[in-house]
Amino acid sequence: MVRWLDLKEFERLQLRANLVRGRSDLRLHRNVRVLNVRVCPVSEGVYEASVAAAETARVRAVALRLELRRGLWKVTVLEIG
Template sequence: MPLQLVDEGREICTICRGTVQAAIEVLAGTRPAQQLARRLDERCLAALQHRAALTRRLASGNSPTAGRLHRNPSVRSVRACKVSEDVYEASAVVVDELRVRAVALRLERSQLLWRVTVLEIG
């Protein structure tokens, strides 16, 4: 049976979908940020950890909706665009209990691994 080449665009969308889902779960406090250490570069991981800490602090306050932030997230769609041989930019739409969010990502090939170098969660 001949080897089949994986559609790179489809692979990137799959990576983005899993990474975005996990990042939103980190913000919800249901997943440790360290689980994304292999996929995110150091700067993105530190920014995600910082935002998760701020979200936890907000959730412990008096706001009635703060405790429901990032609950039951679902990635609805992912789109990716090839920028160069080793770079893709992607966007995702995430729905949770309170709102719809846009997420932007930039992935760069590092050796044989795709790493997220920019992660912006709206």
């Protein structure tokens, strides 16, 4: 994941994963389906996307900003609802 995520966002995602991992009622989300994706250009080399993803009993929203840096696309902002 570090290849696609900005360092700050990778650390935030890692913290979130560690918090979830510590819960006793943990249930892995293995059957996630992507319901909808929207991508909007912001400027040259910058896009924002929204994703609706469903698991068995829940739908989550994901928003992200992608920026082209040194020839590679990086997620510079990631919000998971």
